[in-house]
Every structure is written in structure tokens, then in C-alpha cells.
Amino acid sequence: MPILPTSVFRAFPRAFHLASDLVGLCLEKSLKSSTSQPTSYNSVIVKLVALRPIRDALPQDIGDIMAIVPPAQVVTAVVAILVALSVRKLVTGLESVHWLPGNYMNQKHEIISIVPFMLGRPAYHTGSLNVTKQVLEADQLTTEKPHELTAALMLWGENLISSNGETWKRHRRIVGPAFNHNTLPMGWNDSETKSEDEGYSYGEALSGVVETTIPRLHVIETTWKTMAKAMDELIISRKEEVSTAAIEGKPLGADIFTRLVSEYDDDAKHGLDKQEVIGNTFAMLFAGHETTARVLGATFGFLAIYPEEQEKALQEIRSLLGDREPTLDDLSNLPHTQGCFYEALRFYPAGVLVTRDILEDITIHVERPEPKTICLEKGSRVIIDMVGVHYDPYVFPNPDAFVPSRWDGVPEHAVSMFGLGPRACIGRRFSITEAVCFLAMFLRDFKVDVVLEPGETREQYRERVMSNAGMIGLAFGVRTIPLKISRRV
Numbered sequence: 001m002p003i004l005p006t007s008v009f010r011a012f013p014r015a016f017h018l019a020s021d022l023v024g025l026c027l028e029k030s031l032k033s034s035t036s037q038p039t040s041y042n043s044v045i046v047k048l049v050a051l052r053p054i055r056d057a058l059p060q061d062i063g064d065i066m067a068i069v070p071p072a073q074v075v076t077a078v079v080a081i082l083v084a085l086s087v088r089k090l091v092t093g094l095e096s097v098h099w100l101p102g103n104y105m106n107q108k109h110e111i112i113s114i115v116p117f118m119l120g121r122p123a124y125h126t127g128s129l130n131v132t133k134q135v136l137e138a139d140q141l142t143t144e145k146p147h148e149l150t151a152a153l154m155l156w157g158e159n160l161i162s163s164n165g166e167t168w169k170r171h172r173r174i175v176g177p178a179f180n181h182n183t184l185p186m187g188w189n190d191s192e193t194k195s196e197d198e199g200y201s202y203g204e205a206l207s208g209v210v211e212t213t214i215p216r217l218h219v220i221e222t223t224w225k226t227m228a229k230a231m232d233e234l235i236i237s238r239k240e241e242v243s244t245a246a247i248e249g250k251p252l253g254a255d256i257f258t259r260l261v262s263e264y265d266d267d268a269k270h271g272l273d274k275q276e277v278i279g280n281t282f283a284m285l286f287a288g289h290e291t292t293a294r295v296l297g298a299t300f301g302f303l304a305i306y307p308e309e310q311e312k313a314l315q316e317i318r319s320l321l322g323d324r325e326p327t328l329d330d331l332s333n334l335p336h337t338q339g340c341f342y343e344a345l346r347f348y349p350a351g352v353l354v355t356r357d358i359l360e361d362i363t364i365h366v367e368r369p370e371p372k373t374i375c376l377e378k379g380s381r382v383i384i385d386m387v388g389v390h391y392d393p394y395v396f397p398n399p400d401a402f403v404p405s406r407w408d409g410v411p412e413h414a415v416s417m418f419g420l421g422p423r424a425c426i427g428r429r430f431s432i433t434e435a436v437c438f439l440a441m442f443l444r445d446f447k448v449d450v451v452l453e454p455g456e457t458r459e460q461y462r463e464r465v466m467s468n469a470g471m472i473g474l475a476f477g478v479r480t481i482p483l484k485i486s487r488r489v
């Protein structure tokens, strides 16, 4: 947590109110003056949502001191917004260096170093698919996820992502069936239910929670309280529905949440207790919230940069579907469209860091810089750089090029951006289905194009826009992609 002089914090609550007042005023004005300004309305809302968690996070008991700050003035409010935004970066740690693919220079070595990070264990850093496979596909008893790195996700309760050993097996057995063929056609309900007393929508609260997962969790208390309350209410009401359906002999829903709630039994050794239901619900929200959406954004970016690839996808979609809606069976017949999604995912593997602690010595074989057998020693850690893995020129020739056809014929389980081995992403099929379905329906009706700056080429646009990547919430992706979308005639 960055240390700031208390005077800075003192100036905040009042300043935030002023800033919000000002933004509110602009909002009101723009709504009154014209109904044809949706952009300014939206941008104001976005700013408000961004500012509100910070404002609410500030201690209330210093509010009185703030009363002595002079009343609203435009300058104060503008300064407050600027300072607030920069403090937000410090508080949430969202700012990071520009990610540039050209930084990958050391792929001649499959393991880079075993230097411990600060106080941590000695850690092997790797960007090699070969090493990744051997570690992730090793016997479950020989590795586990590091506790301190998954601790933040445990706050809501034990869950599939963060658990290890027997607990992980129990969770995977229960959650797994929720991702089978029957659940794929089902969409996620976009819950925008407002929580009246807190003033946050469920979605807004989730964003707040996601952005503050790392040790600063309790800073933005309101969002967390809102989420906890919403979760509790949801579980109780769905449990009642499930019990009623069981008594009346009606079939239960096949969705993930119903499956989790159905297994909720505080006394059961093989089911989930309430905290575990909540923990897993959050785990699914965390894992499913930003990931697919970010990769879809990048896919559109690449399709805009390379119109010939977009045209190829359009022809594939048109010749398969014509004017009808896609069915689940169609999705395997859209290889180019799927390849575009995979290729964007290769550049931006949303789950960017995969780590394992070594519980028993593991012997692995490396080919570079020369063929060798290495013992990954018990007590050490393996840190897998997923961007590096998917930039490996030995596995992905000409890694800078956007080549959807490189995925032709690659079976789904070998798509390494979703992880490998027994702990590979449980949402992989769900994510691919959702993405290809969305791309098919969207590209049939709309064309995406780049928004170039004066004199800029498409390649320069790619450099400017697509390199501006980093962690957004918990997912790795491109920050902003300016696109022009037009309806096809």
C-alpha cells in the first residue's frame, strides 16, 4: 500500500463530493440540453462509477474536518478528479509497464533462472511450452498451487481455483458436471439488480471487488458488503427453489449456480458448505468475468487490423449459417472464426501467470540450450509466463504474426492458453462456445474497422493500440481498442 501524507487523504471526501456534484451537474445539463449526446452521458457515468469506490472507501470520521474546505468550485472539482484518478492507480495498482512482444529475447533457454523473488522460494521461471506441459501434467501429488498467491481468492470461501489436494478433487467433482454439454447453450444472466440501500448494481460491485482483490481488499468496503449481501440472498432463495422443485418432482436447472446450491449441505462430507458455495460462485465470477470479454475485444482489434481475415471469417459464417441462428453443433464448423479467437488469446492469454509449488522432486527434460535432464527440487516454485510460452518461436513460428490458420486441426485440449493437465481451465469449452457464437452473430451483421490517427498505417495502429496491454482487474488484455463498427448492407 503506497504511503501518502494524511493531508492528501483529508482533502478527499469533500473533494470527491465536489467532483461528483460537478459531474452530476454536467450530466443533468447534458441530458436537459440534448438527448443526442449518449457519449457524454456514458463517459460521465463511467467516471462516476470509477470515482465512487474511492470516495466511499475514505474514513467517514474525518468528514467533519472536510466541512471547512471551501464550497464547490470548478477548479477544485477538476483537480479532485485528476488527483483521484492518479490515486486510484496507486491504490488499485492498475498501472503497469507497456507490454511489448519484442521483449521476448531469451527463448533459447527453456528455464530462465531460479532466483527467489524477494523473500520467496527459489523459483524456476519458464516461458517454454515443453516445461509447462511437464509441470502441469505431472502427478497431482507432486505439485500444488501456492497458498499465498491464491489466498486472496479464498476470502469468500474455499473454492475450485484456490484449493489443493483432496479438497480440490471434491470441488472439481461437484463443479465439473455444470460445464458439460447441456449447460453450454445457456447464457449467463446479466444480473443488473440494484441493491437499494447501497446504491451499487451487482455488476458495479463485482468490478469493485475484482479490482481490489490484492491485499487492499477491505479498502473498498461498500462493494464487498454489497457483494456478500447479494450472494447470501441469492443462495437462500435458490436453495428454496431447488428444495421446492425436488419436493414437486420438477427438473432442476442445469446452470452452474443451481448445481452449486444443490450440493449445499452443511453436514455433508462430500457436498459443499455454505461458505464453499459462496467461494465457488465468486471463483466463477472472477474467472469468467473479464477473461473471455477481454480476448473478444482483442479479436475484434486484430480483425479490424487485418480485414482479409475478417472477410474470410464472414464468408465462413455466411456459407454455414445463411440467415439462420447458430446452433451448438455449428460451432465446430467455424474453424477460421475459432482460429481468430485462439490467435487473439495466444497474444493475450487472460490467465497470464500460472504457478506451482513442487512437493516432490520432479525430473523434466529440456531441449534448449542443449538437451538435458533437470530436477525441479522439492520446496521450489515454478513460475510459468503464459505470454512467453505463447510467443515461443520454436512452437509458434513467426510469433508476431496474426495467423489464425496455425490452429487448424489443433484439438481443444491442446489449446494451452487455458492451462494444461488436470487443473486446466474448467470454463474452456464454455468460453470458446460463447466467443465463437458471439463472433459469428456479430460479424454477420457488423463490420469492424480501425480508427487511424492522421497518416497512421494499420501496422502503426497495431503497435500503438495493441501494445497498450497489461492487467485489467485480474485478466491480462489490451486496455482500450478504438474501433469503428458499421452495419453490413
Ligand code: HEM
Pocket: 145, 160, 161, 162, 172, 283, 284, 287, 288, 289, 291, 292, 295, 345, 349, 350, 351, 354, 355, 417, 418, 419, 420, 422, 423, 424, 425, 426, 427, 428, 430, 431
Ligand atoms: C479466455 C478465457 C479464459 C482463460 C484464458 C482462462 C485461463 C485459465 C487458466 C490458464 C487456468 C489454469 C490455471 C492454473 O493451472 O493454475 C484456468 C483455470 C480455471 N478457470 Fe479459466 N480461463 C478462461 C475462462 C474461464 C471461464 C469462462 C470460467 C468459468 C466460468 C473459468 C473458470 C476456471 C476455473 C474454475 C479454473 C480452476 C480449475 C481448477 O483448478 O480445477 N475460466 N483458467
